[in-house]
Amino acid sequence: MSPFQVDKEGYFGHFGGVYVPEILQPCVKALGDCYRQIIDSEDFRQEYEALLRDYVGRPSPLYLSKSLSKLHGCKIYLKREDLNHTGAHKINNAIGQILLARRMGKKRIVAETGAGQHGVATATVCALMDMPCVVYMGATDVERQRPNVEKMRLLGAEVVPVQSGNKTLKDACNEAIRDWCCHPSDTYYLIGSTMGPHPYPDLVARMQSVISKEIRKQLLEKEGRETPDYLVACIGGGSNAAGTIFHFLDDLDVKIVLAEAGGKGVETGETAATLAAGTEGVLHGSRSLVIQDEDGQVIEPYSISAGLDYPGIGPLHAHIVRTGRATAMPINDDEALAAAYELNRLDGILPALESAHALGALHKLKFRPEDVVVLTLSGRGDKDMATYLKHAKDFVK
Numbered sequence: 142m143s144p145f146q147v148d149k150e151g152y153f154g155h156f157g158g159v160y161v162p163e164i165l166q167p168c169v170k171a172l173g174d175c176y177r178q179i180i181d182s183e184d185f186r187q188e189y190e191a192l193l194r195d196y197v198g199r200p201s202p203l204y205l206s207k208s209l210s211k212l213h214g215c216k217i218y219l220k221r222e223d224l225n226h227t228g229a230h231k232i233n234n235a236i237g238q239i240l241l242a243r244r245m246g247k248k249r250i251v252a253e254t255g256a257g258q259h260g261v262a263t264a265t266v267c268a269l270m271d272m273p274c275v276v277y278m279g280a281t282d283v284e285r286q287r288p289n290v291e292k293m294r295l296l297g298a299e300v301v302p303v304q305s306g307n308k309t310l311k312d313a314c315n316e317a318i319r320d321w322c323c324h325p326s327d328t329y330y331l332i333g334s335t336m337g338p339h340p341y342p343d344l345v346a347r348m349q350s351v352i353s354k355e356i357r358k359q360l361l362e363k364e365g366r367e368t369p370d371y372l373v374a375c376i377g378g379g380s381n382a383a384g385t386i387f388h389f390l391d392d393l394d395v396k397i398v399l400a401e402a403g404g405k406g407v408e409t410g411e412t413a414a415t416l417a418a419g420t421e422g423v424l425h426g427s428r429s430l431v432i433q434d435e436d437g438q439v440i441e442p443y444s445i446s447a448g449l450d451y452p453g454i455g456p457l458h459a460h461i462v463r464t465g466r467a468t469a470m471p472i473n474d475d476e477a478l479a480a481a482y483e484l485n486r487l488d489g490i491l492p493a494l495e496s497a498h499a500l501g502a503l504h505k506l507k508f509r510p511e512d513v514v515v516l517t518l519s520g521r522g523d524k525d526m527a528t529y530l531k532h533a534k535d536f537v538k
């Protein structure tokens with residue numbers, strides 16, 4: 142078995158597992174027992190693939206950026222998840238999980254959201270499937286992310302502001318888990334990233350793995366080979382990165398670079414760079430790396446990008462970085478901003494602030510002329526317009 146796949150107990154190396162309250166153990170186990178059989182079935186695959194094609198707009202293009210290639214002295218392809226319906230990769234996972242929930246006979250969906258992107262994706266698929274949807278969101282985030290809150294409500298979802306803790310993403314996760322505990326039989330918890338108790342990290346990675354499946358096929362057409370020299374993706378909880386690397390993990394010649402949010406700098410403490418600053422701990426149902434103090438209290442993370450400021454990281458990513466299969470690279474706010482304005486001017490593509498961290502990583506790598514690089518553009522930048530306008534005077538000549 143591949144050392145990068147989840148084992149029977151739900152671990153990637155010694156990260157992962159199931160750390161949930163006793164009342165939830167039966168639901169998590171029921172999901173763990175049936176998910177592979179359902180998502181590998183012909184019936185599921187057909188419905189999932191048809192929706193990805195006709196509703197999401199897949200396959201997403203693999204675009205050779207001539208200007209970025211020239212700038213970095215190699216070949217740089219952008220995997221265009223920004224062109225998906227709802228503007229990011231999150232819809233791939235939301236569609237897959239709602240189809241799974243229906244096949245498990247669930248009647249109600251709950252989800253957590255930070256920046257609101259996963260909440261919007263979940264509310265979207267609940268509208269599509271006509272299922273009631275409750276989205277938990279920290280009260281601070283409800284204030285900061287008004288447009289996404291309005292979108293979710295328009296789609297018919299109930300958005301519940303969470304008043305506990307720092308009123309941000311981790312508090313929203315806790316509340317969603319609490320709801321699931323209260324309604325374990327009819328409710329499905331639709332997690333937004335490769336985190337949480339087993340089987341979620343593996344389940345979400347598989348739902349996003351369509352990204353790497355397409356990259357292999359597209360590279361073969363364009364380059365005559367299925368594998369690139371580098372894969373680059375940004376990482377919050379880890380889902381777009383997991384999707385990008387899934388079908389390449391055993392190709393050890395493919396270098397994997399994970400760009401995490403350095404914030405104002407890892408050494409300043411105002412950071413969300415969990416792979417650099419985190420230590421081992423348990424958060425939201427699994428053992429992974431966590432930004433925490435000596436007493437195990439989670440430290441509130443910081444990043445200019447709302448989608449990356451999560452204090453944890455998926456167990457798969459903790460495992461591949463700690464074992465040397467992947468390299469983590471913290472990219473600070475100013476580096477991400479500069480890279481976003483750069484792509485906008487060079488290619489006419491305004492990336493999401495999250496994806497801009499992956500673009501920032503290009504400036505820290507040394508390429509050979511023959512290198513082929515695939516970078517996943519996880520989302521589009523419309524949602525970040527206010528931030529881009531605010532900082533434009535410091536970056537745009």
Ligand SMILES: *Cc1c(COP(=O)(O)O)cnc(C)c1O
Pocket residue numbers: 229230231258259333334335375376377378379380381382448449493495496519520521
């Ligand atoms: C949510 C989000 C991310 C971060 O989440 P991952 O699970 O790490 O992929 C990155 N990019 C965009 C556009 C997002 O919306």
